[in-house]
Amino acid sequence: MSPSASTPEGGSEASVSLREVGEFHLIDRVTTGRSQPDTTLLGPGDDSAVVAAPDGRVVACTDVLVEGVHFRLDWSSPDQVGRKAAAANLADVAAMGAVPTSLLVGLACPSTTPAAQLEELADGMWAEAATVGAGLVGGDLTSGPVIVVTVTALGSLQGREAVLRSGARPGDRVAVCGRLGWSAAGLAVLGRGFRSPAALVNAHRVPEPPYSAGPAAADAGATAMIDVSDGLLADLAHVARASGVALRLRSRAFTVPARLSEIGSALGLDPLRWMLTGGEDHALAATFPADTPLPAEWAEIGVVEAVDDAGPVVTVDGRPYDGEAGWVHFAKF
């Protein structure tokens, strides 16, 4: 759906608020007639949903997106916000080596919010969930001063051991899968008032996490894994601390995509900095034993070493990277 779809012109429908449509009617619109995966044993409409957890365990995580903090509706369509909110959580499930099964969404918004915006936001969540075969199984809609979207994702490890942040061992290789720096480059473009290149701007609006790479990495023997949400260095620092190791990255291992080089040159910014510190692309970073072939799409970027006096650090070419190490809107726990 194109960004302009969020602001249809001339249609009376666009100006109808949530208050006028009514909350139950809106919920009907965004839940009725949707196709649910087999894992949805009971979907929306009761006190709780019931979701299959075939191996007797369920993976669960929660992420909050706040209007004006994590997204702007003049930069992203509601559909894109919905996709992004879903993607952030689905990627956290993938980062455990699991396959997402379902989403629940808590939505606070002003009662004057156009109903069409909320429908489009829900459409975005459904669309993103569908890319991994997950369903939207429940939620809560309430009034609040700004739009706050809280998504919970559930997933199935399908019998795998969960891949934690704490399993990296000296001698392992560090690898990544998925885009790095695209969202940050897109944000830089938007922040300067531009709307193109579309590929970068859209990468900021809707990440494209490599969901299936998570379970594939687990199957290949990954020893640690994390979703790159705050920036590669910031997130690998969590792995270093949790594992008690040093992660040594090599800058020449990073291939800077032409799109990032071009816009970096245009803006006078270093594209490698976006790749190392930019958040919200939801790439996956993992460590693998030295003798294990990396699964498809994964690229080696460094090695794991025992800690020295500097402690559990992440270095680039032997030194701490002298840039901002990612960004956080508070933190995940």
Added chain:
Amino acid sequence: MSPSASTPEGGSEASVSLREVGEFHLIDRVTTGRSQPDTTLLGPGDDSAVVAAPDGRVVACTDVLVEGVHFRLDWSSPDQVGRKAAAANLADVAAMGAVPTSLLVGLACPSTTPAAQLEELADGMWAEAATVGAGLVGGDLTSGPVIVVTVTALGSLQGREAVLRSGARPGDRVAVCGRLGWSAAGLAVLGRGFRSPAALVNAHRVPEPPYSAGPAAADAGATAMIDVSDGLLADLAHVARASGVALRLRSRAFTVPARLSEIGSALGLDPLRWMLTGGEDHALAATFPADTPLPAEWAEIGVVEAVDDAGPVVTVDGRPYDGEAGWVHFAKF
């Protein structure tokens, strides 16, 4: 914990904001060293939590509480807000006939929020979860203009069939378990500037859902069940519609507690109205086959009949109740 604990006086600690403490430090404080139930296979600190789902299914629901809409920090302590946010979700799990296993919390708040308030809010969630043997397994902390607490609860049906809203059949009995009208009476008291009777005011601040009555009702053969969050009549209307039946309540089946009678007289309000339409006590309402003995603590309040021309309605003494049928802050799905 007493309400005054939320505003400690004279301590410099009380004025330290989230921004000053730092989000990671705060998350450490509210997660480290907590005791987790056996169902928590992996607690906070990774991309996702892993929770046991012994019978291969997981019950899941989400509720959002917004400062100024669902709670006021001059009326409730952060501890009480935390308990209430947890309780609303835990009751939704119980209403399926399930036992809660874990909570995840998404919290948006201004960065100027006192860290002590957030710790106390988390303490309240932990305390409420502990009453049912559940743990807080994950979450997300982010900045936002007001406090928005989104709680997701997970639960285990322990092999039971989920009790839906749609299973009520003509001939069944309607029964309730737990307090009705206490929260509404407490809210009426607070709204008039009073802080007592404490029993009612505290009932508004922290509900006491009859959690174990949910699985007990399922075991006893309940045909339909719902959490009374918006008001008994409003919530039973969901059961009537979902089941395609009429629910006929008898006003004389309700025993008005002395505390409600007394404050009703003092304020010139009908206490039965609180019991029929007041929300947020999180009692459970259910239907049982006529020949099934009700489990302990459940009280019969009416019968299920086939629909007539009036459709799937809820009546009191044969008529639609001529009061407001509960209140909604938008709706659950």
